[in-house]
Amino acid sequence: MNNAAPLIAYENVGKSFEQGRAKALDDVSLRVAAGEFLAVVGGSGSGKTTLLRLANRLITPDSGTVRVHGDDVRNVDPIRLRRSIGYVFQSGGxxxxxxxxxxxxxxxxxxxxxxxxxxxxxxxxxxxxxxxxxxxxxxxxxxxxxxxxxxxxxxxxxxxPKIVLMDEPFGALDPLTRDALGEDYRALHRNFGLTTVMITHDMAEALLLADRVAVMRAGRLVAQGTARELSQSTDAYVGELLNTPRRQAERLRQLLPMDGA
Ligand SMILES: Nc1ncnc2c1ncn2[C@@H]1O[C@H](COP(=O)(O)OP(=O)(O)OP(=O)(O)O)[C@@H](O)[C@H]1O
Ligand SMILES: [Mg+2]
Structure with a gap:
């Protein structure tokens, strides 16, 4: 990643919703550079939406710091902050x-x-x-x-907005519509110089659309990087998540000869 100040930075962020229950987020540190398209992948309940909601201060962290444009979001008027960040809600909203x-x-x-x-x-x-x-x-x-x-x-x-947060924006769509919308959004991201954080369940979608992928599991950030970097991860869960797109790519290569023959 480049050395420019990140547009969004999580520093050792922790969040619990209920005493005694597992943390929704546990010591998460993550930087999103200006102009970057970051996908966040992970199972249900792994803390993805919580991560996003912290960035526009719909919730506040118990520990650690969230910075947007370099400012601790605790010191920014939450209404102003929210109006300056685009948010696409899980299931439309x-x-x-x-x-x-x-x-x-x-x-x-x-x-x-x-x-x-x-x-x-x-x-x-x-x-x-x-x-x-x-x-x-x-x-x-x-x-x-x-x-x-x-x-x-x-x-x-x-x-x-310069920042767009998307919570499973293309979740319940057929694959073709999903693909078309993803590509259309990717073009908008590029043309307007946006910084995008997009949550998805789908590792293939994440790898195809985003510059980097962050992998969440049980409130922890277990890996982050480009497709190439993730492919070198020693984390077993990351390997598991990469298996499906790998198998699909291999099967499709066999089923669909690229020269159309
Ligand atoms: N407002 C809340 N009150 C209590 N618990 C919450 C609240 N929001 C989230 N949680 C809990 O925090 C954990 C993480 O939730 P979060 O919504 O971030 O998961 P997620 O990764 O977005 O899941 P999904 O893929 O199903 O949307 C879950 O255990 C959830 O039950
Ligand atoms: Mg969610």
Missing amino acids: LFPHMTVAGNIGITPRLLGAPVQEISARVDELIDLVRLERSHRDRFPHELSGGQRQRVGVARALAAK
Whole structure:
């Protein structure tokens, strides 16, 4: 990783929700560089969402420090912080009683942007995430799952954040839609110079989309690195997680000759 100051830095972070229960996060240290696309992988309950929520101060750590833009988030106004970071929620999290336009424009509206400006921004974002403008006035229940996720991404980008946190953004989608959305988002990440942290259950997706992958298990960060670096990890769990994409790649190589013959 480069030596520039990280945009997000966790330093020995610990978090418990209930006394006597296992820690949701245990001594986690992790740096996310400006412009980086980091995927966080791990089983259910391993602490992934907790990690993300600490970065925009939806929760605060029991021990250790979380810094965003170099500032300890404890010293930053949480509302300001949240409005400056795009967040795509696990399973969409759209407001059901608001239209597509209402959902996408919510943060600029809360920030007090003029109505005309919000409207133009909404159209721009609808194009950007490749929704149809005719869907502007639909409600979330009138959209497909993939379209809803696109609205979620558009909403996260509405206030032009530099940081985007995504909690299983493409979870419940068919593989083709998932792939298309992932690629589309990757292009946005690059074009806008975003810094992205994306949670996923899927190691293959993580390896294909992200620059680096962090692996969580039972509240601990057990490994982090590029695909190549992870492949050299001696951690048994990391090896296990890499087995599936490895086997799939090998099978597909045999089943799908690349020259089309
Ligand atoms: N608000 C809360 N109150 C009590 N316990 C919580 C709370 N949030 C999370 N936990 C607990 O902390 C642990 C980590 O939860 P977290 O949501 O971070 O897991 P996760 O890796 O995101 O899981 P999943 O993949 O299922 O979303 C779990 O044991 C969970 O039950
Ligand atoms: Mg979660």
